[in-house]
Amino acid sequence: MTTQEKITFNVEEIRKQFPALHREVYGKPLIYFDNGATSQKPQIVIDTINRYYTSENANIHRGVHFLSQQATDAYEEARRIVQRFIHAQHEHEVIFTKGTTDGINLVASCFGELLTAGDEVIISGMEHHSNIVPWQMLCERKKLKLKVIPVLDNGELDLEAFEQLLSEATKLVAVTHISNTLGTINPVKWIIDKAHTAGAKVLIDGAQSIQHMPINVQELDCDFYVFSSHKVFGPTGTGVLYGKEAILNEMPPYQGGGDMIAKVTFEKTTYNELPFKFEAGTPHIIGGIATGTALHYLSSLDQEAIHGHETDLLNFTQERLLETEGVRIIGTAREKTSVVSFIVDGIHPFDIGTLLDKQGIAVRTGHHCTQPLMDRFGIPGTVRTSFAFYNTKAEVEVFLKALNRSIGMLR
Known part of the structure; x- marks a missing residue:
């Protein structure tokens, strides 16, 4: 395939190519926000x-x-x-x-x-x-x-x-x-x-x-x-x-x-x-x-479109998280990719991750194999959402509702 033969980026069409994205967890549609740990695989790789x-x-x-x-x-x-x-x-x-x-x-x-x-x-x-x-x-x-x-x-x-x-x-x-x-x-x-x-x-x-x-x-x-x-x-x-x-x-x-x-x-x-x-x-x-x-x-995909999509997900998630009482984002660099780590005042990240999991949402919690960085910020760990090009704003909306529900249960 030449560099000119790019497939038009359409997130819904892209999602159809990743079988794991269509399963359920605890009776809920899977929302996979742990791409920083590992990505899902398209059918062509399988x-x-x-x-x-x-x-x-x-x-x-x-x-x-x-x-x-x-x-x-x-x-x-x-x-x-x-x-x-x-x-x-x-x-x-x-x-x-x-x-x-x-x-x-x-x-x-x-x-x-x-x-x-x-x-x-x-x-x-x-x-x-x-x-x-x-x-x-x-x-x-x-x-x-x-x-x-x-x-x-x-x-x-x-x-x-x-x-x-x-x-x-x-x-x-x-x-x-x-x-x-x-x-x-x-x-x-x-x-x-x-x-x-x-x-x-x-x-x-x-x-x-x-x-x-x-x-x-x-x-x-x-x-x-x-x-x-x-x-x-x-x-x-x-x-x-x-x-x-x-x-x-x-x-x-x-x-x-x-x-x-x-x-x-x-x-x-x-x-x-x-x-x-x-x-x-x-x-x-x-x-x-x-x-x-x-x-x-x-x-084969449009890299500029992917970058724009992931940047939109990053900005949308950060803006909405900052509207949630007690949430603090760890890492506010001027140049970022689609990773959002945060903590919630008075609540351990593990507890939030566990409740999100029960609602079908996969995030990572803990020190993310960066313990010296956690010590630098004086925290035990964070909740980390990490996106890929197959994630959507609709998934972020579900995540935010689940997060607020989890915070309410833990306070």
């Missing part, structure tokens, strides 16, 4: 998975028989789809992983081997635990120093403080593109440029951005970009690490095993070329193929 295991299942890269060649071709075509979707220069810069967490750990392990005692890594105060803990482990192992960009009261990063943190010792900056808790869209291009001026490499956690906005890794000039398939309408257990060719070639491999080798003897092993150097063992084959299906499907 069909791809079913077809593969029904008639195409085989291992890849190793067999001369028809099924193996067919599976290999499909898997490598998916890699090319990813390359085009994120605008990587080379397809071998696309490494299939288990997900965002695995991609970050791969970089921490492999790029981390190039660092020495006294080097510094910078992250931000709004990072998911998966973009905190691997760097803590690396810093402890290699005797590095970890620095943290502070978060302002409105949920934006303190960029002046970031500039002060940069130094000749900074070797890597790892930041989220969009906060999974606050919805804040960080100015990652500016951050990348500043980090590069200081001589540092940059990893962007794209788990919450890949599904909401066009990504061009060459324009961003990031050194690494990671995301999970299940956040972008594909299957769980698979994801992508993009890395610049020169840096990936410099890094030692993450794991040893089949497919990542060129030649093995008991005296010495030489490693395979990219991307296989970082893809040891039999991969999640259908995970990669279905990721390609999901991204091909998403690219």
